[in-house]
Amino acid sequence: MTTQFQIGGIRPAKGRTFVIAEIGNNHNGSLELAKQLVDVAREAGADCVKFQIRDFASLYRKTPGGAASEDLGVEYVKDLLAKVELTVAQHRELRAYVAQSGLLYMCTPWDEASVETLRGFEVDAVKAASADLFNPYLIERIASLGKPFVLSTGMSYQHEIARAVAHAKTLGVPFAILHCNSAYPAPDRDIQLEFIPKLADLHDVVGYSGHERGTAISIAAVALGAVIIERHLTLDRMMEGPDHPASLEPDEFRRLVEGVRQVDEALPLRSDSRAPTQGEMLNRENLSKSVVARRAIAKGAIISAGDLTVASPGQGLAPYRLPDLVGRPAIREIHQGDFMVEADLRGEVAAYEPHKLPILWGVPVRYHDFLAYTDRIAPDLYEFHHSYRDLGLDPKSFVKPVDCGRLVVHAPELFENSELLDLVSDDLGYRQRSIDNMKRVIAATESLRPYFPQADSALIVTNVGGFSMDAPVSADKRREYYDRFAEVIAKIDFGSTELIPQNMAPFPWHFGGQRYQNIFMYPDELVAAAKANKLRLCLDLSHLSMTCSHFGFDFQHELAKLLPVTAHLHIADAKGLNGEGVDLGEGDIDWRAVWPLIAAYPDLSFIPEVWQGHKNFGAGFWKALNYLGRLAA
């Protein structure tokens, strides 16, 4: 039963920390200030706001000597609290204000009369302050509300905490426990965050109620297992009142939420065992080393250790696999510098089995491997993937005429001086260089046309730009980018070629790091941009799947919208938000449902764009084509 702890439908968990903005008494008795703090909490990204409520008539003991008979400390706290307490009517008005704000509402009743007041408040959850952890009477009354409750464990002995948890488990209501040090502010060295895992031994929902200065310790609490973070919020730490000095000001609270959300993303294990992530895969390719031929090896010759060496890049077998190759016969003519690949170990080269496919098909090629492909397959098209250096090469040295029905060129993303193509850059100079680079791509594509005399078109797949470094841009800015894109392409002469912008995923990889894509990503915007500019698109299904996963869109629904404005497809599966270019059938896309939708557009063309498809003599491409061929049959 306790495993079902949730507040307003949110279940605090690793990867989804629940953040409470504790307004407590920091409103200083002003309803206006309290409302302002609710607004600030919402803007800062909190899940919930919390208040405290006291019934002074019943909270303190009654003595013949009245307040004067209390110790000095107690007298001071009593005076201060009485000064800042809101009336029940004001609390009720606040509760309604919080409901309107969209935030969840919690409150700490400090006495049994206040619990009864809250019974009429529709609280989302309720809390027992540390000061009441060793007061089973109030805890029992709080549980009688039947709402999820939270117990804070500051100022307690360990045996009292264990006792309170054991008691709470008998009350029949889901609850959470918070580690806490009840000093305002709490000295860093007294916080002892390592008690969080000990609390986790007692109960399965553990959080942290922090009173320290700054945000680092609360963020670290998340890394140690806290799934609820509560911090006091104030407009000004210098105000009079017991909690202000231990509170965060608006900017700090926003940074706290940002930090917590970052740790939420970073903390959970994403798979059962450690494997290179998507960004690391790219860097492993470019930066690591692999086994290559030190010298030419004749087909059939037995491979010796001296035939092999280890060198960058990391596109062949990993260096530790070198010994496995020694003593095996070479299954092919191996040239000096060739990567040694899985097929060399397995003793067989993967092959394409011809299938009748309902749309035009092809493979991605570089200049240097084009001729090798023409010896093996007869596709409807080739898609040339150029680097910026390739743009200056004469195709004569690499290409022979073929009778393909279509020519496709993928514009380089990266140009001289590490500049990514960005036709909508805010920087005028950068934008102009991108336009000039686009013109180079057009010229290179025109130079390939004579080798494709039957081609119905020469399509240029282009990632047009519009990315940002640290965060997505606003909707207004996106509109500005689209307008700029329209202006830019209207001025470019595309000759006999056709620009087909490619849809991008929300988090594209550039230079081995993650960026944010802003335009040519949302399906509705893609359709609108295509229609407004009389363009067709290159639709990358892996990118579309990641976009749909991120925004919660239905893949098939979005695909159906996009196909009528599509000329060419990049076909690969995807997993979640970051698993790009996954083998077909191993990701999120339901190919049995999707393939008939695509087959209804026979003028479409595609290439398989599975990750590392070209390796192992195109093994990944053939696997994808064979998969689709079987679906089509």
Ligand SMILES: C=C(OP(=O)(O)O)C(=O)O
């Ligand atoms: C004082 C409170 O909590 P903590 O003990 O977590 O600071 C409270 O919620 O009112």
